[in-house]
Amino acid sequence: MPNLALDIAHLLAGGLVLVSFMMLYQDRLPALINVFALHAILLAASVAWQADIQNEPYLYVTAIIALGFKGFVIPMTLRRMIVRLGIHREIETVVGIGPAMLAGIGLVALSMVVMLRVTAEADPLAREDLAFALSVLLLGLLMMVTRRNAVGQVIGFMSLENGLILAATGAKGMPLVVEISVAFSILIAFIVIGIFLFRIRERFDTVDVQALDRFRGDQR
Amino acid sequence: MTMLNPLVLVLAIPAASAALLALISSYRLSSRINVLASFLTLVSALSLFVQPPPPDAYFLIDDLNIVFIVLNTFVGFTTSVFSASYIAHELETGRLTPAYLRFYHAMYQVMMFGMNLALVANNIGLMWVAIELATLATVLMVGIYRTHEALEAAWKYFILGSVGIAFALFGTILVYLAAQPIVGEGLQAMVWTVLIQRVAEFDPALLNVAFIFLLLGYGTKVGLAPLHAWLPDAHAEGPTPISAVLSGLLLNVALYAVLRFKMLLAANPEAIAPGPLMVTLGLISLVFASFMLYRRRDIKRMFAYSSIEHMGIIVFAFGMGGPLANFAGLLQMTMHSLTKSAIFFAVGHISQVKGTQRIADIKGLTETHPVLGWGLVLGVVAIAGMPPLGIFMSEFLIVSSTFSREPLLAIPLVSGLLVGFGALLLRLNGLAFGEPSGSVAPVEASYLPMFGHLALVLIAGIYLPPPLVAWFQHVASILG
Numbered sequence: 001m002p003n004l005a006l007d008i009a010h011l012l013a014g015g016l017v018l019v020s021f022m023m024l025y026q027d028r029l030p031a032l033i034n035v036f037a038l039h040a041i042l043l044a045a046s047v048a049w050q051a052d053i054q055n056e057p058y059l060y061v062t063a064i065i066a067l068g069f070k071g072f073v074i075p076m077t078l079r080r081m082i083v084r085l086g087i088h089r090e091i092e093t094v095v096g097i098g099p100a101m102l103a104g105i106g107l108v109a110l111s112m113v114v115m116l117r118v119t120a121e122a123d124p125l126a127r128e129d130l131a132f133a134l135s136v137l138l139l140g141l142l143m144m145v146t147r148r149n150a151v152g153q154v155i156g157f158m159s160l161e162n163g164l165i166l167a168a169t170g171a172k173g174m175p176l177v178v179e180i181s182v183a184f185s186i187l188i189a190f191i192v193i194g195i196f197l198f199r200i201r202e203r204f205d206t207v208d209v210q211a212l213d214r215f216r217g218d219q220r
Numbered sequence: 221m222t223m224l225n226p227l228v229l230v231l232a233i234p235a236a237s238a239a240l241l242a243l244i245s246s247y248r249l250s251s252r253i254n255v256l257a258s259f260l261t262l263v264s265a266l267s268l269f270v271q272p273p274p275p276d277a278y279f280l281i282d283d284l285n286i287v288f289i290v291l292n293t294f295v296g297f298t299t300s301v302f303s304a305s306y307i308a309h310e311l312e313t314g315r316l317t318p319a320y321l322r323f324y325h326a327m328y329q330v331m332m333f334g335m336n337l338a339l340v341a342n343n344i345g346l347m348w349v350a351i352e353l354a355t356l357a358t359v360l361m362v363g364i365y366r367t368h369e370a371l372e373a374a375w376k377y378f379i380l381g382s383v384g385i386a387f388a389l390f391g392t393i394l395v396y397l398a399a400q401p402i403v404g405e406g407l408q409a410m411v412w413t414v415l416i417q418r419v420a421e422f423d424p425a426l427l428n429v430a431f432i433f434l435l436l437g438y439g440t441k442v443g444l445a446p447l448h449a450w451l452p453d454a455h456a457e458g459p460t461p462i463s464a465v466l467s468g469l470l471l472n473v474a475l476y477a478v479l480r481f482k483m484l485l486a487a488n489p490e491a492i493a494p495g496p497l498m499v500t501l502g503l504i505s506l507v508f509a510s511f512m513l514y515r516r517r518d519i520k521r522m523f524a525y526s527s528i529e530h531m532g533i534i535v536f537a538f539g540m541g542g543p544l545a546n547f548a549g550l551l552q553m554t555m556h557s558l559t560k561s562a563i564f565f566a567v568g569h570i571s572q573v574k575g576t577q578r579i580a581d582i583k584g585l586t587e588t589h590p591v592l593g594w595g596l597v598l599g600v601v602a603i604a605g606m607p608p609l610g611i612f613m614s615e616f617l618i619v620s621s622t623f624s625r626e627p628l629l630a631i632p633l634v635s636g637l638l639v640g641f642g643a644l645l646l647r648l649n650g651l652a653f654g655e656p657s658g659s660v661a662p663v664e665a666s667y668l669p670m671f672g673h674l675a676l677v678l679i680a681g682i683y684l685p686p687p688l689v690a691w692f693q694h695v696a697s698i699l700g
Contacts, residue, residue: 118425119397126397137390141383153379160386167393173405174396176345180389 005053009125012046013132013166017108020139020159024104025097029082029090029151033075036155040070043162047169050125054172065182066165070158082151095146107138129170136163227273227281229264230289230336233257238329247311247321251304254325258293258300261332265293275413280342284695288476289339291554295468295561296332298669302565303328303461305666309572310459320364324459331357331465335473344392345410347477351388351441354470355381362458373453380450384440388477391433395484398426412480416487424490431494434481435501441474443528444535445505455524456577460568463520467527468561472553475531479538479699486541486700498539503632505532510640513647518577519567522647523560526603529640530556536633537618538699540625546696548617551684555610555677556603562673563599566592569665574658579647584656589663595670597652602677604644605637610680 019039026032044067051059082088095103111134119127140160144153168174237257244250268289272281281289307324310316316324334354341347359381363374392410399409402421408414419427440447455463478498485494509529516522534556537549569592570585571577585593602609615637622630 114429118423118429120425121401121423122397122426130394130397134390137386144379144383150375157379157382157386160383164386164389164393167390171393171397172400173409174345174393174400175407175410176343176349179349180345 133167388437394430464564502536513643552614
C-alpha cells in the first residue's frame with residue numbers, strides 16, 4: 001500500500017510542526033531542551049522513514065547524525081551547561097503564549113498557501129514535506145525573535161535547521177544532504193556551544209542577550 | 221599535471237596554509253607565510269587566464285567568475301601585507317596575544333579558501349557550503365578581541381548570518397526541486413551549467429519562490445537594507461584587516477551568488493523578472509545608508525555604512541541590467557573593493573596611532589601624519605565619487621544609463637548619491653584638516669597596499685586598458 005507509506009511520512013513531518021509549536025510556549029529552559037530533543041528524534045524518524053521509502057541508503061546517515069548529535073549530544077551538553085551557568089531555574093517570557101501561538105498559526109497558514117500553490121506539479125511527498133519544512137523554518141525563526149536568552153535563540157536556530165534538513169530530505173535524490181547536515185552540525189557545535197556562551201558568560205555574567213545591547217558600539 | 225592545475229592551486233594553497241599556520245606559534249613567521257600564501261594564490265588565480273580548465277560537476281571557471289577570483293585573491297594578498305604591519309602593533313599594545321594571532325592567521329586562510337571555493341563552485345550546493353564556511357571564519361574573527369562590543373557584533377553577525385544562510389539553503393533546495401523533473405535526480409540537477417541550459421523548461425512558480433529566498437538569504441550577506449544590521453557592527457568591532465576583507469571581498473562573493481541565480485531566473489521566460497526586485501533593494505540600501513552616514517560617530521562604522529551604500533548602487537546597476545548598466549556595475553564593484561580596502565588600510569593605522577575610532581577625537585590628520593592623512597583624503601574623495609577617479613566613472617555610467625532608460629528611478633539614485641557624497645566630505649573635513657588632536661607619534665605603516673590600490677583606482681578613472689574594457693563588456697553581455 002503505497003499510500004500508507006506516504007501517510008506515515010506526512011504524519012512524521014506534521015508531528016515536527018506540532019513539536020515546533022510546543023517549543024514556542026516552553027518558558028523554562030530544561031523543558032525547552034527536552035522538547036528540542038523530541039524534535040530532533042522525530043526528525044531522525046522522519047528522515048529514516050524517507051530513506052526507506054525512497055530507497056536512499058545515504059539518508060540513514062543523515063538520520064543517524066540527527067538522532068545522535070541533535071537528539072542526544074547537544075541536549076545533554078546544553079543541559080549540563082545551563083546548570084553550570086545557573087540559569088536552569090529561570091523563567092523567561094518575552095511575548096505572551098497567546099500572541100506567539102497566533103503568530104505561529106499565521107506563519108504555518110502562510111507557508112501552506114505559498115508552498116502548496118507553487119508546487120502543484122511536484123510529487124506529493126516533496127510537496128507536503130516542503131510545506132511542513134517551511135512551517136518548521138518559520139516557526140524556528142519566530143522562536144528566535146521571541147526569545148532573548150542566548151540558549152533559547154540557539155535552540156530556535158537548531159529547530160529552524162531541522163526544517164531545512166526535512167526539506168532537503170523531501171527533495172528526492174538531492175545530493176549533498178549528508179554534507180549539509182554535517183556542515184550545519186559543525187556550525188552549531190563549533191560556534192555556539194564551544195565558544196560563545198562561555199565567552200558571553202565570562203564577560204557579562206549572564207546569557208541574556210539584552211545585556212549585550214547595552215554595549216552596542218554606536219552609543220559611545 | 222592535475223596537481224599543477226591553477227584551479228586546484230587556488231583552493232589548495234589557502235587550505236594547506238591554514239593547516240600550516242595553525243601549527244606555527246611565531247607570529248613573525250606566520251604573518252610572512254600568510255603573505256606568501258596569499259601571493260601564491262594570486263599567481264595561481266592569474267594563471268587561470270592562461271589555461272582555464274573545462275567545467276565539471278563541481279567546478280567552473282568562466283569569464284564571469286574569473287573577474288571575481290582575481291579581484292578576491294588580489295585584495296586578499298594586499299590585505300595580508302597590511303595585516304602583517306597591523307597585527308605587530310596590536311601585539312605591542314596587548315590587544316591580541318600570540319595564541320590569538322595563530323588562530324587569526326589560520327582563520328584568514330580558511331576564509332580565503334571559503335571565498336575562493338564559493339567563486340569557483342559550479343554546484344549550487346557546494347557554493348552554499350563554501351559561503352557558510354567563509355561566514356563562519358569571519359564570525360570568529362570579528363569576535364577575536366573579546367571585548368563587549370566585539371562579542372555583541374559577532375553574536376549579531378552569527379544570528380543574522382545564519383538566518384540568511386538558512387534562507388539561502390531553502391532557496392537552493394527549491395531550485396533543485398524545480399530542476400529535478402527536467403534534469404533528473406541527483407548531482408546533475410545542482411550543476412549550474414546544466415541548470416542554465418535547461419532552466420527555460422523549469423516550473424516558473426517554484427523558481428520565483430526560490431529566488432525570493434535566495435535574494436533574501438544571500439542579500440543578508442551582501443548587506444542589503446533592511447537585512448544589513450550585522451554589517452556596521454562587524455566592521456567596527458573586528459580587526460581592521462577583516463573589515464577590509466569583509467567590505468572588499470565577502471560582500472562581493474555573496475553578490476556573485478545572487479548574480480548566478482539572477483541569470484537562471486532571467487533565462488526562464490515565464491518566471492518573474494529578477495531585475496525590479498534587485499533595483500528596489502538596491503535603492504533602499506543606497507538611500508538609507510547615505511542618510512545614516514551623517515549620524516556616525518565611529519570611523520569604521522561610517523565606512524561600513526558607505527559599503528552598504530555602494531553595494532546598494534551595485535545591486536541597483538545589476539538589477540537594471542543591459543550591457544551598459546552591467547558594465548558599470550562590474551566596474552563599480554571592482555573600484556569599490558579596491559578603494560574601500562585602501563580606506564580601511566588607512567583607517568586601521570590611524571585608529572592605532574590615535575588610539576580611538578571616534579571621529580570627534582581624530583582631527584588634522586594631514587598635519588600630524590601627512591602620508592596617512594592624504595591617503596585617507598584620496599580614498600574618501602574616490603569613494604565619494606569625485607572625478608577623475610574610477611568610481612566617478614562607474615557612477616556616471618550608472619546614472620546616465622538610468623536617466624536614459626528610467627528617468628524616474630534616477631531621482632532617488634542621484635539624491636542618494638549626493639546625500640552620501642555630502643556626508644563623506646563633511647566628515648573628511650573634520651578628520652583630515654583643522655586643529656590636530658591626539659597622538660602625533662610616527663606610525664610604522666606599510667603604505668604600499670594602500671597607495672597601490674589608490675593608484676589602480678586613479679588609473680582606471682583616467683584610462684581603462686582596452687582588453688579590460690572588452691573583457692568587462694563580454695561579461696556584461698553574459699549577465700544579460
